[in-house]
Amino acid sequence: MSDCFILYGAQIGDLAAIANLVAERLGVEFTQKESSYKGGLYYLFKDANRLEVSIESNFEDEEGYLSEPDHPSQRTLVYINYADQAVKRLLATEVNLHLLREEEIS
Incomplete structure (x- = not known):
C-alpha cells in the first residue's frame, strides 16, 4: 500500500x-488553529486512519x-496527507481547487 500526499491550490x-x-465535500469538520510557522490562522482535520x-x-x-513559490497565484493551499481514492475522487471535480502536486510513496 502506498501513501499519497496531495497539494491543491x-x-x-x-x-x-x-x-x-x-x-x-469530505464530510469532515476542521479545527481552526494558529501558527506563525504556517502564516497565522489555518484549518486542520485529522482522523484515526492517518x-x-x-x-x-x-x-x-x-x-x-x-x-509555495512555484504557485504564486494560489492564495490558499490545501495539503492532504495519506489521501485515499475516495478523498481524491471527492475533490477532483471541485472547480475552485487546482491540483498542484501529487506524490505517492510506496
Missing part, C-alpha cells in the same frame, strides 16, 4: 470559505518567500 484568499468547501488535511495561506515569510 485556490486563487481565493478566504481560508474559511475554502475550509467550508472542503469540509462539505488522513490529515491542512488549509493554509500561501504566505510570504520575513525574507519575502512564499510557502
